[in-house]
Amino acid sequence: MSEGLRSRRSCLAVPGSNQRFLEKAKGLDADQVFLDLEDSVAPIAKPAARGTVVEALNSGGWEGTVRVVRVNDWTTEWTFRDVIEVVEGAGANLDCIMLPKVQTPEQVVALDLLLTQIEKTVGLEVGRIGVEAQIENALGLVNVDAIATASPRVETIVFGPADFMASINMKSLVVGEQPPGYDVGDAYHYILMRILMAARAHDLQAIDGPYLQVRDVDGFTRVARRSAALGFDGKWVLHPDQIAAANDVYSPLQSDYDHAENILDAYEHHTSERGGAIGAVMLGDEMIDEASRKMALVVASKGRSAGMERSDVWQPPSD
Ligand code: GLV
Ligand code: MG
Numbered sequence: 342m343s344e345g346l347r348s349r350r351s352c353l354a355v356p357g358s359n360q361r362f363l364e365k366a367k368g369l370d371a372d373q374v375f376l377d378l379e380d381s382v383a384p385i386a387k388p389a390a391r392g393t394v395v396e397a398l399n400s401g402g403w404e405g406t407v408r409v410v411r412v413n414d415w416t417t418e419w420t421f422r423d424v425i426e427v428v429e430g431a432g433a434n435l436d437c438i439m440l441p442k443v444q445t446p447e448q449v450v451a452l453d454l455l456l457t458q459i460e461k462t463v464g465l466e467v468g469r470i471g472v473e474a475q476i477e478n479a480l481g482l483v484n485v486d487a488i489a490t491a492s493p494r495v496e497t498i499v500f501g502p503a504d505f506m507a508s509i510n511m512k513s514l515v516v517g518e519q520p521p522g523y524d525v526g527d528a529y530h531y532i533l534m535r536i537l538m539a540a541r542a543h544d545l546q547a548i549d550g551p552y553l554q555v556r557d558v559d560g561f562t563r564v565a566r567r568s569a570a571l572g573f574d575g576k577w578v579l580h581p582d583q584i585a586a587a588n589d590v591y592s593p594l595q596s597d598y599d600h601a602e603n604i605l606d607a608y609e610h611h612t613s614e615r616g617g618a619i620g621a622v623m624l625g626d627e628m629i630d631e632a633s634r635k636m637a638l639v640v641a642s643k644g645r646s647a648g649m650e651r652s653d654v655w656q657p658p659s660d
Contacts, residue, residue: 472495498548533573552583
């Protein structure tokens with residue numbers, strides 16, 4: 342993850358047709374909220390939900406939160422009107438459009454072109470609204486690198502486990518849990534790693550999808566820890582109880598954050614002229630070099646974008 346990317350440890354899903362849930366979401370501590378026009382909204386409620394979402398974005402109250410709308414996918418008849426109504430109505434109060442069930446790079450290009458047209462028409466800065474590409478089926482995963490680079494607007498690659506399991510005929514109905522009969526390893530490992538590699542190769546964020554047993558916070562935490570351990574930046578949350586768990590799991594430990602910042606400071610000092618211009622240096626009992634700096638930068642960036650503060654600051658030796 343490069344420095345300066347938005348924090349997305351917890352990405353709260355809110356049905357776009359439910360005004361009460363939309364209002365309630367404003368007071369919650371999620372890093373991102375996405376107002377959904379897709380699978381959590383019934384087909385007959387979709388046209389009206391567009392207006393509800395526009396109103397929720399324009400009425401404010403989302404300070405410090407990444408504001409995203411998930412539109413319907415390009416195989417439906419709803420996508421173009423979703424994008425036009427939402428961006429014309431609330432484009433200035435929107436950070437990203439999430440495109441579900443992306444299968445080809447052309448689908449991202451189509452969204453990019455449509456966004457550009459609307460931005461020009463209503464006088465918004467061209468290119469400011471980002472795209473989150475949800476990978477939810479086998480074809481999308483096979484094309485994930487091309488999808489990641491289809492537009493400079495793409496900010497995140499998002500795993501959609503429920504649709505994905507259905508798409509590949511995985512023999513399980515419980516998202517996040519192992520399919521019965523698969524008794525070696527983790528059945529999701531390849532999919533998660535493939536998404537993570539595409540995200541990291543192209544400097545994007547990798548976001549894990551939902552855990553549907555919303556009352557089981559321990560189960561959520563257990564599954565979240567797996568993708569966090571691999572390097573994912575955050576996970577969807579479907580219920581307020583999952584927010585604190587996600588913010589915790591996807592933040593570095595305080596001790597790791599302090600350590601990372603100290604490596605960066607010590608390395609910068611020792612490689613400078615004043616510090617002796619040395620490439621491999623000691624920090625306490627630990628040898629650090631350029632590769633250590635890169636690892637430290639990942640942890641420090643995640644901590645900074647999560648608003649963490651240092652509790653232990655390295656001081657250069659006095660000369
Ligand atoms: C989310 O959209 C999923 O399909 O898991
Ligand atoms: Mg889905």
